[in-house]
Amino acid sequence: MKKNIIFIFALLPIFVFGQGIEFFHGNWDEALAKAQVEDKPIFVDAFTTWCGPCKRMAKNIFTLEEVGVFFNDNFINMKLDMEKEIGMKFGMKYPVSAYPTLYFINQEGDILSKVVGGRGGEELIAEGKTALSSNDRSGSYAEKFENGDRDFELVYTYIQELNKVGKPSLPIANQYLREEPKISKQEKAKLLLEAVTELDSKLFDQLLELKSEAIKSSSKETFEEKIVNAGLKTVDKAIEYEYEDLLNEAIDKVKLAVPSQSDAFEHRAKMSYAKAFQGYDEWAKHAKKYIKKSGKDYETYKMLVVEIDSYQKKNDDAKKEMMKWYDEILKCEECKNEDFMVYSQFLLKAGNKEKAIEIAQMLFDKTKEAGEPTNRIEQFIKFLESQS
Numbered sequence: 001m002k003k004n005i006i007f008i009f010a011l012l013p014i015f016v017f018g019q020g021i022e023f024f025h026g027n028w029d030e031a032l033a034k035a036q037v038e039d040k041p042i043f044v045d046a047f048t049t050w051c052g053p054c055k056r057m058a059k060n061i062f063t064l065e066e067v068g069v070f071f072n073d074n075f076i077n078m079k080l081d082m083e084k085e086i087g088m089k090f091g092m093k094y095p096v097s098a099y100p101t102l103y104f105i106n107q108e109g110d111i112l113s114k115v116v117g118g119r120g121g122e123e124l125i126a127e128g129k130t131a132l133s134s135n136d137r138s139g140s141y142a143e144k145f146e147n148g149d150r151d152f153e154l155v156y157t158y159i160q161e162l163n164k165v166g167k168p169s170l171p172i173a174n175q176y177l178r179e180e181p182k183i184s185k186q187e188k189a190k191l192l193l194e195a196v197t198e199l200d201s202k203l204f205d206q207l208l209e210l211k212s213e214a215i216k217s218s219s220k221e222t223f224e225e226k227i228v229n230a231g232l233k234t235v236d237k238a239i240e241y242e243y244e245d246l247l248n249e250a251i252d253k254v255k256l257a258v259p260s261q262s263d264a265f266e267h268r269a270k271m272s273y274a275k276a277f278q279g280y281d282e283w284a285k286h287a288k289k290y291i292k293k294s295g296k297d298y299e300t301y302k303m304l305v306v307e308i309d310s311y312q313k314k315n316d317d318a319k320k321e322m323m324k325w326y327d328e329i330l331k332c333e334e335c336k337n338e339d340f341m342v343y344s345q346f347l348l349k350a351g352n353k354e355k356a357i358e359i360a361q362m363l364f365d366k367t368k369e370a371g372e373p374t375n376r377i378e379q380f381i382k383f384l385e386s387q388s
Contacts, residue, residue: 020063043075044103051099053118104131136165189213199234199253227257235269239276264293298334
């Protein structure tokens with residue numbers, strides 16, 4: 001039965017009404033110039049109008065909200081019809097022999113990676129992450145730094161480039177600040193905000209002293225996001241080393257830096273630690289508190305159903321909780337059609353055929369109201385009805 005469910009489910013078009021990928025409309029030279037100005041690599045979808053997989057990616061993958069968020073944040077994105085002049089010119093330098101071909105190209109025009117064939121949403125994001133990690137531009141800055149260049153913008157960009165590819169930047173920031181450079185408080189705050197990727201460092205204490213300057217150099221939202229992300233990395237380290245004191249240190253430091261988010265962060269951190277070492281009951285206790293502190297919204301419930309999935313397969317209480325949270329997701333205005341389909345599939349596998357059909361019917365009604373084709377959803381409903 002499982003194979004049939006997955007097969008039918010895969011046939012359904014996922015109509016997501018999120019932003020999706022924003023594609024740049026211009027020629028290649030303009031895209032390259034934009035990439036250099038914004039300091040982002042370029043993602044190119046090299047397609048033809050007659051290519052089936054190209055059409056499916058354009059309709060079902062590039063429109064996914066999570067794909068759009070990732071690619072819009074990290075790349076200049078282009079779609080090039082390889083049978084038109086702009087695409088043919090591109091193909092003279094970057095050969096394409098099958099469609100779609102997906103290119104990831106750095107700011108200098110060098111190929112980071114080349115992918116042939118269609119990809120799903122998660123696969124495409126994974127390809128993008130691999131390309132980003134290979135776009136290591138820190139070498140030229142390292143050479144200048146080692147030769148004694150201490151220009152502030154050079155050091156700041158060096159730290160940025162190290163962070164982009166996941167290399168440690170704290171040693172560079174520490175060395176630079178130990179030398180007591182003649183920089184303003186706002187420059188120091190800007191550098192610290194980029195360098196503090198974990199909270200268990202002395203640089204965090206310096207950043208906290210310059211909190212108002214750090215916010216001025218970026219924004220309140222950016223400051224809080226950086227602190228929370230650094231806190232989550234510290235929690236990961238606490239789990240890696242099985243060191244609960246480090247977990248508590250992360251919680252305390254987030255409380256000092258962003259008190260407005262400290263309660264939600266504490267329960268999220270303790271959820272992660274409980275999942276690693278303490279089991280479902282402890283995890284669920286903090287998950288329920290996290291809902292209250294972070295807000296009963298779409299993103300909260302989406303994160304929780306992903307987290308609880310490993311528990312619900314063996315724990316009836318977790319399965320019931322997951323169903324409750326999915327019901328809340330489907331009430332949210334942000335709910336995507338894919339959420340209906342995933343939940344329906346989950347219910348069918350869990351033996352709740354009646355509820356699975358009810359959710360699929362809700363998807364049918366929503367899709368029809370949006371003016372989108374419903375024939376494949378009707379097929380899926382008929383399949384559900386045929387199951388014993």
